[in-house]
Every structure is written in C-alpha cells, then in structure tokens.
Amino acid sequence: MANTETISNLLTRQDTWRGRSQRRSRPVVSTGYSSLNLLLQGGWPTATVTELLPRQFGIGELSLLLPLLKDHSNNGRLCLWLDPPYQPYAPTLSAAGIALEQLLIVRSKSPREWLWAAEQSIRSGALLLAWARQQAPRYTDLRKLQLAAADSSNAAFLFSTISALSAPSPVALRLELESLQVNKLLLTVRKMRGVAPGAQLQLPLIEPAAEVGAERTHLAQLPTDRHHSYDYDAGRQLS
Amino acid sequence: MTTSNHQTKDIWLYLHFPLLPLEALLPQLAPEQKQKPIAVIDLQKNTQRVLCCNSQASAWGIEPSLSVSTALALCPELVALPRQIEAEQDCLQQLALLAYRFTPVVILHDACGLWLEIAACHQLFKGYDSLLEKLESQLQQQITAVNGIGPNPLAAQLLCQSDFQVALPSDSEIQHRLATTELSQLTTSRKQQQSFKQLGLRTIGDLLALPRTELSRRFDAQLMASIAQLNSEKPFNAPLFQPANSFRDLIQNPQGIFNKESLLFPMKTLLQRLCNYLMAKQCHCREIEWHFEPLIGESRQMHIQLSGSQNSWSNLLLLSRLQLDQLELPGSIEQIILLTDQFVDMPMGMCNLDLFGDNNSAQQSCELIDSLNARLGIDALSQPILNQDYLPEQASTLATPGKHSSTGINGKSKAPQPLWLLTNPAPVHLRNKKLYWHQPLSIISGPERLCGNWWQSEQQRDYYLACDSNGARYWLFRETSSQRWFVHGLFS
Known part of the structure; x- marks a missing residue:
C-alpha cells in the first residue's frame, strides 16, 4: 500500500520522465510568439524563475518580454524592474501598449537588498524582471528566489551576463540569447526542466512601435534527442 | 414622566470611571510598581488628600479624602502619585472614541464620565443586552467602569450603580430607583440641602411630588432646570463628542x-x-x-x-x-x-x-x-512617466510611484524608438571616419531631426539608428551645433 503511494507520488512529480507518455501540463503563460511557445512547451513557465542570458544588451532581450508585459500590466498587475541597466524609455513602452502606471523601477544598494526586493516582489504577485548586479547572485540566493517563485505561481525573469552560464543555476529554464541580425534573435535552451538542452530557435522580434504583421517561424536545427523531435514535428505541422 | 413629544424614547447610559485618576497613570508605571498599594493625591482644602486608591491600598485601610500623612502612617510603602489632569483627559478621549464606535451621541462629562444615547443604535447590536455586554467587555480591557441607565442624561447619572449592569432595567424599576434616590446627590449646595431638610424632603420622589409653581418660589433657576431635565422636558444641550481632526x-x-x-x-x-x-x-x-x-x-x-x-x-x-x-x-x-x-x-x-x-x-x-x-527608502522606487516634450530625456522621466499623469506626445514619431535610454548621452568617438562606442557602429537609417528647448538653450539633434557587428541596435544623435555624436539609447 505504502509502495504504490510512493510510486504514484513519484509519477505525479513534474520532473519524473515517463517516456513518450503524456506529460502533465505545466502551468505556463503565453510568450506572445507562437514559435517560442512551441519551443517552451506552451509558454513562459510560471512558478519558476526564468534566466535569460543575453550576449550583450541591446539585442532585443527586452522585446522578447514585451507581449507578456503588455498583458500583465493591462490586467492591472504590477511589473517590477529590479536594477535595470539603463533607464526605460516611456514613449516606446507606452507605444507597445504597456500601462506605465503598473511599472515600478527599483534600485537596490546591496546584494541583500536586491535579494530581499526580488523575493518580496515574487511573493506578492508582481511580475519580476531582475537584472543581476555586477556581483552575480550566489547559488543559494537563486535557490531562494526559485523557491519563492514555486510557492507563488508567478513568472519571474532574471537577466544575467553570459559569463554566468558556466556556473550552475537552480532555475528551471535558462535561455541564451544571441543576435543573428538586426531584430532577429537566436535562442538556445541551456537548461529546461524535463528536456535535454541544446534546442535552438531563430525568432524575428516584433517591433514595439510598428506591429509587424506576419511572424515567420523558422527552426534552425532539430534537436538530436529523439523524444523531443515529437514536439517540434507537431509544431511544424501547426505552423 | 413620558415624553410624548419624542417619536422614540431616548435611553441614556452614563459611564462613570471611578478609578480614572489612578488608571490613567498606570501605563507610566513599571510592572513591579503596579502590584504595590498606590494612591493618587490631590490638593483639596489646602491639604494633599487621597483622591482614589487601588485595592491593595484599600486593604491597608486607605480611602478617599484621607490626608497624605495619615495615609502614609497607615501604610508606609504606599506609592503616592500626584494627579495628572492631562493624562486623565487623554484617557477620557480614548474612552470616548471607544464609545463613539457604539453610538454617534457621546457627550463628555468633566467629572470622569461619559453619556451615551443608546436607543438609536440598539438594533445594530441586536438588543440592549448584547450592546451592553459588548461595551462592557471592551471597556474592561482598559479601565474600571460602572454605569447608570435612565430616560435622560441626568437620571442616568443619578442612577449610576456601583457595578456595570448589563441588563436594561424596566421603566417602573427606573422610576422607583429614581424616586428613592437621596436628594443629596442632586446638588452639592449647602444652602439648598438645608432648605430640603427644612421642608422635610429626603428623596427625589418627594421633591417631584410637589407642585412646580410652589417649588419655583422656593428654589433657584438651576434646580428648576434640573427638575425639567429629570422630567425629560428640556433637551440636554451639551456639545457632542467628535473625533479630533488629526491624530x-x-x-x-x-x-x-x-x-x-x-x-x-x-x-x-x-x-x-x-x-x-x-x-x-x-x-x-x-x-x-x-x-x-x-x-x-x-x-x-x-x-x-x-x-x-x-x-x-x-x-x-x-x-x-x-x-x-x-x-x-x-x-x-x-x-x-x-x-x-x-x-x-x-x-x-x-x-x-x-x-x-x-x-x-x-x-x-x-x-x-x-x-x-x-x-x-523612498528614493529606491521610481516609475517612468510620459511628458509633453520632444527631447527624449524630457519626454520620459522618472517619478515617485503613485504620482503619474501620463499625457505624452504619443505615436508622433514614425521612426523606431528604443526601449532603453541612457540617462546621460554617451559620447561616440570617431576613428578613421567610423563611429565607435565599445565597438564599431554602422548607421542603418536616419536622420530624424528633433528640436526642443528653443526658449532657453536651443537643442537641435539628428537621430540615427545604428547597429554593431553583433546586431545590437543603438540610437545615436548628432548635435547640429557642435557636430558631435552621442549614444542616447539602446534598442532591446
């Protein structure tokens, strides 16, 4: 009796791999890009921290989150930007349909304050966009944030420098961002819960000012892992 | 004694706080001091006399109006505290605030008491009994209180009991109690008490039984006013308690x-x-x-x-x-x-x-x-706001949260604008006729001319879109006056 209970407990866990059988659907929130939704199995995972690692600032890492920011802020929920590298430019944000009064910029003075503010914001249902301070957050700090996110069922984003990629991270999703050409990002999955890393996606970005009508999906490279090719095949049929 | 002119019969509650001078001072005392016999003393008839004391002091035989020297002789370890009228008034205000949550008609009485009109609010509390019980339980946490209930404020005060009654007495009971109340409680004037004695009047019932015209010939207007009040003929006009405008x-x-x-x-x-x-x-x-x-x-x-x-x-x-x-x-x-x-x-x-x-x-x-x-700290938080201005650094500013008035010039610009703005434009170097900021930049499109600030120091800028070899895009401008290049933003 106790054994079957243990097994069923194990089976209901999200990180138990069960071959080709149907995975329990994870809570996600749409990214606003259909090809990216496919890559991430539905959208940005909620109840976890997502780490984005752009090769440099200015390549479109923020445009990636604009659709989510727009939805979130127009639902009257707070979006908290913790230590952004530059000043956000209000006219562009407003043109992208983001409700500026729901945007809050927070500057921390120490790693302790940074961690505290990030955790508070995750726990109180705000959408967190945090930029790592010069001194990269420690593993235990990230784990704290990850646990807070798991408790609160919110999406949270952390922008780290590319050098952080060499260090392990407790977050459930790590995406490396690289610019292929102007307005086109190459996304590489560096870590994703329940999925082998390495999948890549070329993503043309939506220009915030002028809505680009047709968004083309192009998968650069199919992942080598067999049981993932299923998802992408399905994705191809859809698109 | 019925009030025919009133639609509903008023019921007045008088709250008396017999130990107010003492209990107002208790918060200032150390915990170990509170267990000792304590008395509050006040100057009466040129001598310091005991005003009130706690039960420990009463056990030593100390009672009000005893002189301090006698009290100290009875109980050498007595803690004698001078009276603090201000602390009492503050305490009374607190209690009035508490009572104000029960009824809007609360009147302060100087001699450590409060009047409450409770007929208008008894339905809210589902009857007088539960109202009085609630009031008692809330008062008990703060202070010793006793009460009296009557059809008018004066009667309620005269009928004040030695404990807190939680049941509403019947009309006939109130009348009976009032009629048997000694006249000495109605007035403190020596002369009047003397004349009551001469007339053979002992209780309020005796006084009210006499014809009014006869009484008005013998007694002054003040007593007649009191009688009118006792008969609920005259409204009680005292200022109602209102919570202060600031806390x-x-x-x-x-x-x-x-x-x-x-x-x-x-x-x-x-x-x-x-x-x-x-x-x-x-x-x-x-x-x-x-x-x-x-x-x-x-x-x-x-x-x-x-x-x-x-x-x-x-x-x-x-x-x-x-x-x-x-x-x-x-x-x-x-x-x-x-x-x-x-x-x-x-x-x-x-x-x-x-x-x-x-x-x-x-x-x-x-x-x-x-x-x-x-x-x-308050400086750590900010919010981007839109302003009516053409210069980018003035069109988008940061303000403290909660004070937004987003009325900007929106959608005027056809050219793409960046998401990040550099607070201070960073100068771009020219090397071999190529623009250089961290790495070489090449211009994609432009220019778009923005002018602003013409009324003080005119600014004329040509904005260009540039990118570097990695595909990151920048917002550059060239100042027309100085021909210098700056990075003003990053597309992201």
Whole structure:
C-alpha cells in the first residue's frame, strides 16, 4: 500500500520522465510568439524563475518580454524592474501598449537588498524582471528566489551576463540569447526542466512601435534527442 | 414622566470611571510598581488628600479624602502619585472614541464620565443586552467602569450603580430607583440641602411630588432646570463628542526603552489606538509619522508613506518595523509619539467582504510598494512617466510611484524608438571616419531631426539608428551645433 503511494507520488512529480507518455501540463503563460511557445512547451513557465542570458544588451532581450508585459500590466498587475541597466524609455513602452502606471523601477544598494526586493516582489504577485548586479547572485540566493517563485505561481525573469552560464543555476529554464541580425534573435535552451538542452530557435522580434504583421517561424536545427523531435514535428505541422 | 413629544424614547447610559485618576497613570508605571498599594493625591482644602486608591491600598485601610500623612502612617510603602489632569483627559478621549464606535451621541462629562444615547443604535447590536455586554467587555480591557441607565442624561447619572449592569432595567424599576434616590446627590449646595431638610424632603420622589409653581418660589433657576431635565422636558444641550481632526498619541516610558524589539510593543498599542480612531472616523490614513524621544538629545523621526491607504494596524506595524530596522536610535527612548493628519475616506466595499478578490491584486501591489518603500527608502522606487516634450530625456522621466499623469506626445514619431535610454548621452568617438562606442557602429537609417528647448538653450539633434557587428541596435544623435555624436539609447 505504502509502495504504490510512493510510486504514484513519484509519477505525479513534474520532473519524473515517463517516456513518450503524456506529460502533465505545466502551468505556463503565453510568450506572445507562437514559435517560442512551441519551443517552451506552451509558454513562459510560471512558478519558476526564468534566466535569460543575453550576449550583450541591446539585442532585443527586452522585446522578447514585451507581449507578456503588455498583458500583465493591462490586467492591472504590477511589473517590477529590479536594477535595470539603463533607464526605460516611456514613449516606446507606452507605444507597445504597456500601462506605465503598473511599472515600478527599483534600485537596490546591496546584494541583500536586491535579494530581499526580488523575493518580496515574487511573493506578492508582481511580475519580476531582475537584472543581476555586477556581483552575480550566489547559488543559494537563486535557490531562494526559485523557491519563492514555486510557492507563488508567478513568472519571474532574471537577466544575467553570459559569463554566468558556466556556473550552475537552480532555475528551471535558462535561455541564451544571441543576435543573428538586426531584430532577429537566436535562442538556445541551456537548461529546461524535463528536456535535454541544446534546442535552438531563430525568432524575428516584433517591433514595439510598428506591429509587424506576419511572424515567420523558422527552426534552425532539430534537436538530436529523439523524444523531443515529437514536439517540434507537431509544431511544424501547426505552423 | 413620558415624553410624548419624542417619536422614540431616548435611553441614556452614563459611564462613570471611578478609578480614572489612578488608571490613567498606570501605563507610566513599571510592572513591579503596579502590584504595590498606590494612591493618587490631590490638593483639596489646602491639604494633599487621597483622591482614589487601588485595592491593595484599600486593604491597608486607605480611602478617599484621607490626608497624605495619615495615609502614609497607615501604610508606609504606599506609592503616592500626584494627579495628572492631562493624562486623565487623554484617557477620557480614548474612552470616548471607544464609545463613539457604539453610538454617534457621546457627550463628555468633566467629572470622569461619559453619556451615551443608546436607543438609536440598539438594533445594530441586536438588543440592549448584547450592546451592553459588548461595551462592557471592551471597556474592561482598559479601565474600571460602572454605569447608570435612565430616560435622560441626568437620571442616568443619578442612577449610576456601583457595578456595570448589563441588563436594561424596566421603566417602573427606573422610576422607583429614581424616586428613592437621596436628594443629596442632586446638588452639592449647602444652602439648598438645608432648605430640603427644612421642608422635610429626603428623596427625589418627594421633591417631584410637589407642585412646580410652589417649588419655583422656593428654589433657584438651576434646580428648576434640573427638575425639567429629570422630567425629560428640556433637551440636554451639551456639545457632542467628535473625533479630533488629526491624530496624535503618545506613550511615555520613564524607565526608557533600550532596544528596538521592546519598542514594538508600545508601537503596537499606539497603532491599535490609531486604528480605533480611523474606524470611528470611517477613514484610512495615507501616511504616519513616528517620533522617538530620548531622555537626552534630539528626537528621531520616521515617516511612513503609504502608496494606498490603510486602516489595519498589523500592516502598519509591519511597515514601521521594516523602517525601524534602518533607523539609528539613541540609547534609550522615553517617549513615543504617533502622528497623522493625512486621511482619506474609507474606499467603498473595503469591508473585507471582497468575495471575488477583484481588489486583491491592486491591494497586493500597494502592500508591495509600501514594504519596498519602508525597507529600501523612498528614493529606491521610481516609475517612468510620459511628458509633453520632444527631447527624449524630457519626454520620459522618472517619478515617485503613485504620482503619474501620463499625457505624452504619443505615436508622433514614425521612426523606431528604443526601449532603453541612457540617462546621460554617451559620447561616440570617431576613428578613421567610423563611429565607435565599445565597438564599431554602422548607421542603418536616419536622420530624424528633433528640436526642443528653443526658449532657453536651443537643442537641435539628428537621430540615427545604428547597429554593431553583433546586431545590437543603438540610437545615436548628432548635435547640429557642435557636430558631435552621442549614444542616447539602446534598442532591446
């Protein structure tokens, strides 16, 4: 009796791999890009921290989150930007349909304050966009944030420098961002819960000012892992 | 004695606080002192006499109007405290505030008492009995109270019992009690009491039985007014109690408080009083101010700004605590003061009856902003706002949260604009006729000319879109006057 209970407990866990059988659907929130939704199995995972690692600032890492920011802020929920590298430019944000009064910029003075503010914001249902301070957050700090996110069922984003990629991270999703050409990002999955890393996606970005009508999906490279090719095949049929 | 001119019969409650002079001073005493026999002394008839004392002192045979020397002779370890009228008045205000939550008709009586009209509000409390029980249980936490109930304020005062009665007496019982009350309670004038005696009048019943015209010939207008009041013929015109327009309350601690943890308890008491006040006024506060005053030296102040409004003491305590952690306090705190005069009406539907949780996310974000403010300081938070200006650094500025007026020139620009703005434009170097900022840049499109500030120092700029070899895009401008290049933003 106790054994079957243990097994069923194990089976209901999200990180138990069960071959080709149907995975329990994870809570996600749409990214606003259909090809990216496919890559991430539905959208940005909620109840976890997502780490984005752009090769440099200015390549479109923020445009990636604009659709989510727009939805979130127009639902009257707070979006908290913790230590952004530059000043956000209000006219562009407003043109992208983001409700500026729901945007809050927070500057921390120490790693302790940074961690505290990030955790508070995750726990109180705000959408967190945090930029790592010069001194990269420690593993235990990230784990704290990850646990807070798991408790609160919110999406949270952390922008780290590319050098952080060499260090392990407790977050459930790590995406490396690289610019292929102007307005086109190459996304590489560096870590994703329940999925082998390495999948890549070329993503043309939506220009915030002028809505680009047709968004083309192009998968650069199919992942080598067999049981993932299923998802992408399905994705191809859809698109 | 029926009041035919009244639609509903008034029922007045008189609350008397026999130990008010003593109990008003208790918060200032150290805990070990409270167990000792204590008496409050006051100057009466040129001698210091006992005004009231606690039960420990009564056990030693000390009673009111005993002179201090006699009292000390009876009980050498007696703690004799001088009377503090101000502390009594503050205490009475607190009690009036508490009573104000039961009924809007509250009248202060100088001689440590309160009048309450309770006929108008008994339905709210589902009957007099439950109203009186509730009132008693709330008063008990603060002070010793006794009461009297009557059809008019004067009768209620005369019928004041030696304990708190929680049942409403019947009309005939009230009449009987009033009729048997001794006349000596009605007036303190010697002369009048003498004439009562001469007339053979002993109780109020005897007095009221006499014809009014006969009485008016013998007694002065004041007594006639009292009789009219007792018969509920004259309305009782005294100013009604109104909560003050601003809140200021303090807790004194002559022993001094030495650490922050022990500050929290008096702070909690003050915040609870504030919330009673807010509840009575049916409003929320927008900010609070703490003053911590040490025995020697300057006082420390702490402002807590709220993004929304609050009337919950636990939330306010949490925020105060966060900010207190950042505050440097002098060695020992003698006095804590809580002030506020920033109120807003209680928002409609904020009575914890929020069935569907619509308010929830807005409330949560307010709480988040408040706690960030309290911990990180007010400068740490900002919000981008749109302004009516063409120059980018003026079109988008940062403001403190909650003060947004987003009216910008929107959608005028056809050219793409960046998401990031550099607070100070960074100069771009020219090397071999190529633009260079961290790495070589090449221009994709432009220019778009923006002019602004023509009334003081004219700025004319040509904005270009540039990218580097990695595909990152920049917003550059060239100042037409100086021909110099700057990076002003990053597309992201």
